[in-house]
Amino acid sequence: MIKGMLRVGINGYGTIGRRVAHAVSLQDDMTVSGIVKTKPDYVARLASKYYNIYVPKESDVKAFEDAGIKVKGDLSKLIEDSELIVDSTPEGMGEKNIVTYKERKIPAVFQGGEEHKIVEASFNSYSNFDQAIGKKYVRVVSCNTTALARTITPIHEMVGVRRVNATLIRRATDQNDSSKGPINAVEPSLKFPSHHAPDLKTVLPIKEVETVAIKVPTTLMHVHVIELNLEKEAKANQIIDAWKSKRRIAVISGKDGRSSTAQVMDMAREVDRDRSDLYEIPIWKESVFVSGNTLRYIQAVHQESDVVPENIDAIRSMMQILPKEESIEKTDRYMEINGSAF
Ligand code: NAD
Numbered sequence: 001m002i003k004g005m006l007r008v009g010i011n012g013y014g015t016i017g018r019r020v021a022h023a024v025s026l027q028d029d030m031t032v033s034g035i036v037k038t039k040p041d042y043v044a045r046l047a048s049k050y051y052n053i054y055v056p057k058e059s060d061v062k063a064f065e066d067a068g069i070k071v072k073g074d075l076s077k078l079i080e081d082s083e084l085i086v087d088s089t090p091e092g093m094g095e096k097n098i099v100t101y102k103e104r105k106i107p108a109v110f111q112g113g114e115e116h117k118i119v120e121a122s123f124n125s126y127s128n129f130d131q132a133i134g135k136k137y138v139r140v141v142s143c144n145t146t147a148l149a150r151t152i153t154p155i156h157e158m159v160g161v162r163r164v165n166a167t168l169i170r171r172a173t174d175q176n177d178s179s180k181g182p183i184n185a186v187e188p189s190l191k192f193p194s195h196h197a198p199d200l201k202t203v204l205p206i207k208e209v210e211t212v213a214i215k216v217p218t219t220l221m222h223v224h225v226i227e228l229n230l231e232k233e234a235k236a237n238q239i240i241d242a243w244k245s246k247r248r249i250a251v252i253s254g255k256d257g258r259s260s261t262a263q264v265m266d267m268a269r270e271v272d273r274d275r276s277d278l279y280e281i282p283i284w285k286e287s288v289f290v291s292g293n294t295l296r297y298i299q300a301v302h303q304e305s306d307v308v309p310e311n312i313d314a315i316r317s318m319m320q321i322l323p324k325e326e327s328i329e330k331t332d333r334y335m336e337i338n339g340s341a342f
Helices: 015-026 042-047 058-066 075-081 093-103 125-132 143-159 196-201 236-244 261-270 308-318 324-335
Strands: 006-011 030-036 053-055 084-087 108-110 121-123 137-140 161-171 208-216 222-230 249-252 281-284 289-291 294-301
Touching (some): 015 042, 084 308, 093 108, 093 137, 143 222, 236 289
Parallel strands (some): 006 030, 121 137
Antiparallel strands (some): 222 294, 281 294
C-alpha cells in the first residue's frame, strides 16, 4: 500500500462491488484493502489474483481454503484493515451491516437498494456532492436515479426545472443473472409514482416529480423517456450544449446506426474499457424536443456501471479528500470517462 492512500474495503463483490473495487484500484489516492466474498466460486478465484479475499464469518474460511483460495480474515478483520467500507451487498443487507460499521466507527458508502433513511445523505456527484462532505454514512442513489439526476442537473442549473415526469423502461436483470425474469412479459410498477420519484428528491431540490417504471425482458440497459417543465424557455441547442459540457453524459445520434440499446452497448464494447462498461449516460440527440417550457428527451442507462464513478466521488466527499470539481475531474481522468468521445 502506498502511503497516503485511503484503504477501502469492499463488502459484497457482485455487479456493483467488483466494478467499484476496480475503479478504486485505478485512483491514486485510494486502494482496495480487500473484498468480501460469500462463496469460493469462479468470481472469488479470479478476484484473488488482484485483491485480498475476506469472508463474512470465520466459519466460512474452510470452504475457501478447501477450494484453494487464500483468505485474509473475516469482515471484522477487513474493517480493522480498512478506513472506509463500500457496502455493495444485496438490497436491504446494508441496513443490517450499518449496525456493525457504527459499532466499529468506520465510515461506509451504501448503494441504491438501501433506504435513504438509514444514512446521513444520499449522493449524486453533479447534484449534491457537498451534502456528503464529512458525513460517515452515505448512499449512492440507484442506477435509474443516478441517470435522472445526472442529466436533469445541468438543465436545472441553466434554466430551472419545475416538474419532472419520467417513464422508466427497466431491464429485467443483469447479464450474469439467469435466475430472474420476466422472459416473456412486460411488468409495470402498477403505482404512481414508482419509488424512483421520492428517490430523486433525496438528491435534487425539485418538488414535483412523477415516475412510472415498466420492466421488460432485456439485460443490456434501461431506457428513460423524460419530460421536464422548465422555469425559463431554452432552445434545443442550448440544452444539448449544457449536456455536452459534462463528461458523464454522451449526446449520441441514432442516424449513424445507434438506434437502440443493442448498438449503444456494441459501441461501448468497441471502446477499450474494462468489462465494456458505459459509465456515461447516452441521450439521443434526435429525441430532444422543445416546445415552450416543455423539454422531452430519451436516454439510456448502463445499469451495471453508471453509479461507479459516483461511489468514488462519494468517498472523496465524505473523507474530505477533494472538493467537487476536482474529485469529478480526477475520477473521470482515471476511469477515462468522456462523453464527447462517443
Ligand atoms: P449482486 O447480487 O450482483 O451482488 C451482491 C453481492 O453480495 C453478491 O456477490 C453476493 O454473493 C454478495 N453477498 C451476499 N451476502 C453477503 C454477505 N453477507 N456479505 C458479503 N457479501 C454478500 O447485487 P448488485 O446488483 O451488485 O447490487 C448491490 C447493491 O447495488 C444493491 O443495493 C442494488 O440495489 C444496488 N445497485 C445495483 C445495480 C444493478 O444494476 N445491478 C445498479 C445500481 C445499484
